[in-house]
Amino acid sequence: MSSFLQFLLKGIAVGSLYALLALGYTMVYGILQFINFAHSDVFMLGAFFSWRLSVLFKINEPSPVAATGVLLGAMALCSLTGFLLERFAYRPLRRAPRLNVLITAIGVSLFIENAGQLVFGKNVVQFPPLLAEHTFEVGGVRVRSVEVIAVVTAFALMVGLHTLVYRTRMGKAMRAVSIDHNIAGLMGIPVDRIISLTFVIGSALAAAAGLLVGITYGQIKQPADSSWVLYGLKAFVAAVIGGIGNVPGAMLGGLLLGLSEQFVAGYLPSELRDAIAFLLLIIILLVRPNGLLGRRVVEKV
Amino acid sequence: MAALLDVKGVSLSFGGLKAVADFSLSLAEGSLTGLIGPNGAGKTTLFNLLTGVYQPDVGEILLGGQRLNGKRPYQIAAAGAARTFQNIRLFGDLTVLDNVRVACHLRATRGMWAAVLRTAGYRNEEAAIALRAMRLLELFGLAAAAGKQAKSLPYGQQRRLEIARALATEPRLLLLDEPAAGMNPQEKGKLRELIARVRDEFKVTILLIEHDMSLVMQVCERIAVVDHGVKIAEGTPGEIQKDAKVIAAYLGTAESGAAAE
Known part of the structure; x- marks a missing residue:
């Protein structure tokens, strides 16, 4: 029983990171119907920006205030990156075939990875201890304080996003743009600005995920390491499981994927972890081709 | 003139x-x-x-x-300038009320931070917009359907909702x-009566x-x-x-x- 709870907890911790990242994929897909392959690189930059900010401000002692500052700084820098990405790489291709945009995204992804190696080096980086590390024993379950903080932060951000999308007029404008760009424009919605906003928000969430990964694991791999892409790929899978383009779906998909991974790794040979994750995707897509919360798409004629 | x-x-x-x-x-x-x-x-x-x-x-x-x-x-x-479409193009997944509200926001003045922080000014403005949107729906006989998804409306109502949405942008030319x-x-x-009424009540050029x-x-x-x-x-x-x-x-x-x- 205690190992079950242990896997559950770990699954929620990993899953909430997938969810944060999945939101970026799903929002961009919802609005532009294209997969932003460079999203995992923005996530990677979030981790490296956090590290550099910590070094820059000489944060050697765990401090919640400093950690919050670093989080906000990394989110701001990644938002800027996302904004520039959209403005200069994707916007000029707004009317181009979708495949062109997809290839551009792959190019941008490679560019960021290599530029990242140039700037941040090619070695594993020890992440500064922004938060004090405590381990509790609750009912036979080992709980790491940083994991709890990561989950709480991730959920707070997701609640914030949900409020923004479903409770504010920008959210309404975003949903209107995702339904029909042209009509949204004609009804007075500044479509380009809404698309920029989508990239900015998605990138900010990716930055938070990057920082949380750094804090949780204590180290970050070099910018072009395949683990970043794998993380992104899984988050993308999470978005598809939940129903791509659907905000609550991305959160649900992320958690499901995190949980299934941890339970597989716990009860079955852990080498099967990723295989099971993708098997889950295939099964869900066979049963519900549009994801768990996705709606049936009627082809426009 | x-x-x-x-x-x-x-x-x-x-x-x-x-x-x-x-x-x-x-x-x-x-x-x-x-x-x-x-x-x-x-x-x-x-x-x-x-x-x-x-x-x-x-x-x-x-x-x-x-x-x-x-x-x-x-x-x-x-x-x-606002318009409707030959083939109806509503925001099908949004509610009837939200279709109109989205268009009302063109004339709204409060920015993003006010919305995120839910300032008093933003809330007042949103309340005023909701009221205006409901009035438009009433005029077009759509008030009872305000909470429904736009795509679930019958055809004739969808056409009327398109006109209501266009008017929500406060156009001079419709x-x-x-x-x-x-x-x-x-x-x-x-519809003929409605068009004449819209022109008189909203002082628009059609x-x-x-x-x-x-x-x-x-x-x-x-x-x-x-x-x-x-x-x-x-x-x-x-x-x-x-x-x-x-x-x-x-x-x-x-x-x-x-x-x-």
Whole structure:
């Protein structure tokens, strides 16, 4: 029983990171119907920006205030990156075939990875201890304080996003743009600005995920390491499981994927972890081709 | 009365096809004008030019003296032009009320941070917008459906919701693209009353594309006729009905032998 709870907890911790990242994929897909392959690189930059900010401000002692500052700084820098990405790489291709945009995204992804190696080096980086590390024993379950903080932060951000999308007029404008760009424009919605906003928000969430990964694991791999892409790929899978383009779906998909991974790794040979994750995707897509919360798409004629 | 809309010598080609050729039209403030012509004559293309979906190759479009050339659709909406669509294009997944509210936000002044922080000013403005949106829905007999998804409405109500949404942007010029399409005679009668009422209550200038001749003749003060992208006639309904060129465009002429599409 205690190992079950242990896997559950770990699954929620990993899953909430997938969810944060999945939101970026799903929002961009919802609005532009294209997969932003460079999203995992923005996530990677979030981790490296956090590290550099910590070094820059000489944060050697765990401090919640400093950690919050670093989080906000990394989110701001990644938002800027996302904004520039959209403005200069994707916007000029707004009317181009979708495949062109997809290839551009792959190019941008490679560019960021290599530029990242140039700037941040090619070695594993020890992440500064922004938060004090405590381990509790609750009912036979080992709980790491940083994991709890990561989950709480991730959920707070997701609640914030949900409020923004479903409770504010920008959210309404975003949903209107995702339904029909042209009509949204004609009804007075500044479509380009809404698309920029989508990239900015998605990138900010990716930055938070990057920082949380750094804090949780204590180290970050070099910018072009395949683990970043794998993380992104899984988050993308999470978005598809939940129903791509659907905000609550991305959160649900992320958690499901995190949980299934941890339970597989716990009860079955852990080498099967990723295989099971993708098997889950295939099964869900066979049963519900549009994801768990996705709606049936009627082809426009 | 001063002209609200001034279209001066506008042309637009798609490849070799001249969709609109040297088109000029002037609409007086508060007028109700019909735009008719055979299918494929370029009527909807003109609406697309007026709302910034297309940019004219040559010519100039002025709305209340403001040049619309080069403006993005949302800027043109802000300048005061709103439209409906031949094939209904609502935000199907949003509620009826939200369809109207989204369009109301064009005139809202509170920014993003006010929305995120939910300041008192933002909340007041949102409340005012919700009230205004509900009033519009009431006027169009849609209040009872406010919470429904727009795509679940019956056809006639969807058409009315499109007009309500367009009015929510507080336009000075309202462009209606075949609002009576697919309606039965009874619904058309109601629509005719509604159009007249909208013009009087909202003080908008209306340009109406419509194939239903009896509707156009009854409701419009002036009519412009387009064929092959060229304006072939303009005048009162009485003048248009007698115009030889208009009759030829619709029925074909003996010389060309071409039947109207």
